[in-house]
Amino acid sequence: MNLALDSFEFGLHTQIYYGVNKLNELPDIIRKYNYKKVFICTDKGIVHSGNLNRLENLLNQAGIDFFTFTDVEPDPSTEIVQHVKNLYIENGCDALIGMGGGSSIDTAKGVSIAVANPGDLNQYEGKDKIPNKGPDIIAIPTTAGTGSEITHATVLKDKKRHYKMGILSQKLHAKAAILDPQLLTTVPRGVAAITGMDALSHAIESYTSNQAQPITEALGLYAIRLIGKHLRPFVAQRTDINAASHMMLASTIAGAAFIWGRVAAVHAVSHPLGGRLGVAHGLANSLLLPVVMRYNVSTNYEKFRDIAIALGENVEGLSLREAAERSIVAVEQLIQDLEIPTTLNALNLHPSDEELDVIAQEAFQSGIANANPKDCTVADLRKMIEKIR
Ligand SMILES: [Fe+2]
Structure with a gap:
C-alpha cells in the first residue's frame, strides 16, 4: 500500500472483556446492557x-x-438457524449468547439476522445485504481459531445446495466478546490443532492479501508471532494457561485483522471443501495454507520473509527469496508437529475429478479469492485442490 496515494478504512465494534475467569463477570455485563x-x-x-x-x-x-439451546451442529445450517429463531421468539428473549466454537457463535449471528429479517437467509449472502439489525450478541469463544467473536461474518450451510455461504455485515459484530482462556483448557487436542491453523490462516491471508493495510498488517503479523510461539505448547497441553491465553488473544487479533484485511484463496477453497466433502473448516485451511503460500510467495518476498521470522525461523545469511520461502517450510513443519493430515486421501476422501471441478468453480464464484495477492482463475484454484488430493 502506498500511503501517499491510497486510502483505507478500519474499525472494531466489539467490546472485549479479557481475563482468566473473566466469564464470572458475565452477569455484570448482561446488566450493563440491560438485557432481560x-x-x-x-x-x-x-x-x-x-x-x-x-x-x-x-x-x-x-x-x-x-x-438454553444445546443442539448447535458443526457447520450450522440455515434450517437449524430458523428453528432456533422460533425458540428465541417463543421464549421472549432480548439478546443472544453464543458460547462455543465458531459454529455456536455463527448460529447466534444467524439467529440475530433471522429474528429481524424475513424469509430465506440465502438472500442475505454476501456483503451488506442485511436490512435490519437483529438482537445483540455476546460471544464467548471456547476455541482459539475462528475469530467469529469479533468479525462481521457468519458462515452457514445451505443443505439443499451443499453450499457454505458467507454473510458479512456490520450488523453482525458481537456487542461484546468474553475472552476467558480458562474455557480453552477443555478443548480436545485435535480441535485445538485445526482451530489454531484456522487462526494462522486468517493472520497469514490478511497479512498478504491485496486488501492489507497498515493496521491489519500490524495485527496479522503479531498474531502470526503469537501462534508461532504458543500453538505447539497449547496443543500439547491445553491446560497450559499461558499458552491458552496467548492463543485466545491470537485468534481474536487475527479475526480483527481479517475483518478489513480479508481472507483469500485458502478460505475461498476451504468453504466448498467443507460444503461438498464435509472437511472441517480449520482442517481444510490447514491442507490448503502451504499450497496457497507457495502460489503467492513471489508476489511479496518481504512479507513472506516477515512471516518466516514471526514463526521463529532463523533467516540470517539467506537471500530474500530463500528467507521468504522459509515461511512455507515453517508452516509445513508446524502442521507436521501438530500431526494434522496433509491430503484428502489421508482423510479417506476420494472425490472424483468432476466433484473437484465443482469445488474450484464454487471457490471462484464466492469472490473470496478476489483478495488473493495473485490472481486466481478457476483453473488455478483447481490446481491448488489437486495438490491436496
Ligand atoms: Fe476461517
Whole structure:
C-alpha cells in the first residue's frame, strides 16, 4: 500500500472483556446492557466439558433469566438457524449468547439476522445485504481459531445446495466478546490443532492479501508471532494457561485483522471443501495454507520473509527469496508437529475429478479469492485442490 496515494478504512465494534475467569463477570455485563432474558446458543461439547454448567450457575446465582439451546451442529445450517429463531421468539428473549466454537457463535449471528429479517437467509449472502439489525450478541469463544467473536461474518450451510455461504455485515459484530482462556483448557487436542491453523490462516491471508493495510498488517503479523510461539505448547497441553491465553488473544487479533484485511484463496477453497466433502473448516485451511503460500510467495518476498521470522525461523545469511520461502517450510513443519493430515486421501476422501471441478468453480464464484495477492482463475484454484488430493 502506498500511503501517499491510497486510502483505507478500519474499525472494531466489539467490546472485549479479557481475563482468566473473566466469564464470572458475565452477569455484570448482561446488566450493563440491560438485557432481560438471554438466549444461550451452544453445543453438546460445551455441555460435556462442564462449561455450560458454569455459565448457567453464574446466571442463576445472579437471578438472570435465560433459555438454553444445546443442539448447535458443526457447520450450522440455515434450517437449524430458523428453528432456533422460533425458540428465541417463543421464549421472549432480548439478546443472544453464543458460547462455543465458531459454529455456536455463527448460529447466534444467524439467529440475530433471522429474528429481524424475513424469509430465506440465502438472500442475505454476501456483503451488506442485511436490512435490519437483529438482537445483540455476546460471544464467548471456547476455541482459539475462528475469530467469529469479533468479525462481521457468519458462515452457514445451505443443505439443499451443499453450499457454505458467507454473510458479512456490520450488523453482525458481537456487542461484546468474553475472552476467558480458562474455557480453552477443555478443548480436545485435535480441535485445538485445526482451530489454531484456522487462526494462522486468517493472520497469514490478511497479512498478504491485496486488501492489507497498515493496521491489519500490524495485527496479522503479531498474531502470526503469537501462534508461532504458543500453538505447539497449547496443543500439547491445553491446560497450559499461558499458552491458552496467548492463543485466545491470537485468534481474536487475527479475526480483527481479517475483518478489513480479508481472507483469500485458502478460505475461498476451504468453504466448498467443507460444503461438498464435509472437511472441517480449520482442517481444510490447514491442507490448503502451504499450497496457497507457495502460489503467492513471489508476489511479496518481504512479507513472506516477515512471516518466516514471526514463526521463529532463523533467516540470517539467506537471500530474500530463500528467507521468504522459509515461511512455507515453517508452516509445513508446524502442521507436521501438530500431526494434522496433509491430503484428502489421508482423510479417506476420494472425490472424483468432476466433484473437484465443482469445488474450484464454487471457490471462484464466492469472490473470496478476489483478495488473493495473485490472481486466481478457476483453473488455478483447481490446481491448488489437486495438490491436496
Ligand atoms: Fe476461517
